Amino acid sequence: MKEGILLKRYGGFYFVKSEGLLWECTLRGKFRKLKQDFFPGDKVLVSVLDDHKGVIEGVLPRINLLRRPPVANVEQVLVVFAFFAPDPDFLLLDRLLIMAQHEKVHPVICFTKADTVDQKIISKTIKGYQNAGYQTVVTSSKTGLGIEKVRYLLKNRISVFAGPSGAGKSSLLNALQPGLSLKTGDVSEKIGRGRHTTRHVELLELEFAGLVADTPGFSNLDLPDITREELQHYFPEIVKRADCCRFTSCLHNQEPDCSVKEALVANEIDYERYQRYLILLQEVMGKERRY
Secondary structure, eight states: OEEEEEEEEETTEEEEEETTEEEEEEEOHHHHHHTOOOOTTOEEEEEEOSTTEEEEEEEOOOSOEEETTEEESOOEEEEEEESSSSOOOHHHHHHHHHHHHHTTOEEEEEEEOGGGSOHHHHHHHHHHHHHHTOEEEEOOTTTOTTHHHHHHHHTTSEEEEEOOTTSSHHHHHHHHOGGGOOOOOOBOTTTSSBOOOOOSOOEEEOTTSOEEEEOOOOSOOOOOSOOHHHHGGGOHHHHHHHTTSSSTTOOSSSOSSOHHHHHHHTTOSOHHHHHHHHHHHHHHHHHHHHO
16 A cells, blocks of 8 residues: 555546656545545555556545645645736735635735836735735746745645636746646736636646646635634734724724724725725625525
8 A cells, every 4th residue: 555645636537646656546436435525635545556557545634625726735825916917806816815824724925927017016016915914926937036936935845826817827837847838828808817728726746846736717716604703814914903903893894993994094004905805894794694
């Protein structure tokens, strides 16, 4: 019996990396009867047949499981958005940050296509997130800006790239390791979003040690099941000041003597990100009323 990591599943087969070799595996019948799902990143036990073929006999307990994209045992999520073409959807970015934090996965914000905008736009875009305490990295696949920093972040870790289509996830991976030769796509002029170029989820092996998933892009993402009181805990800049509010139950919306709103007036909290917090707060409250 060998222990390995599932890299991808395709056409009813499961490809497992173990002891430096890739094994083409099928599932033991009991798993099909139970309709148990296996995902890239799962640590599995394989019984060897021959010619690099095997059967998956078991799966080890997961540290975590992201649902979108579906990857197990993830150590960090690189939330990838372009500075331009397409313009960044900051509400989607904030949703992805919440998703990562909810699953207890470290998020890193990665902005691409830095060569398409000036330094003023770059500084304005990343300032609010840096002040909130998020790790950010600015990159350009064309000029090589930030590529070495991303390599360092990915080394010896299981990582996921997540973000909208056209943001440059595949281009960034190609810049990190040219031999990957991933398909890339242009942004549709009609809809203002990227065309999907990644059709399935798989873990890619990096020559500098590490595994990364390039995932299909998307333009919308539902929030996880959280309460109105819990939402603020996914905004570090709010958490930092919430203890000074007059009411312990303060939602930082219409309550008096709110320390968060005072910080907003003093420009200590990014105004636009606060407005997105209010949008998400209304969404969570609306979901609560429906149930």
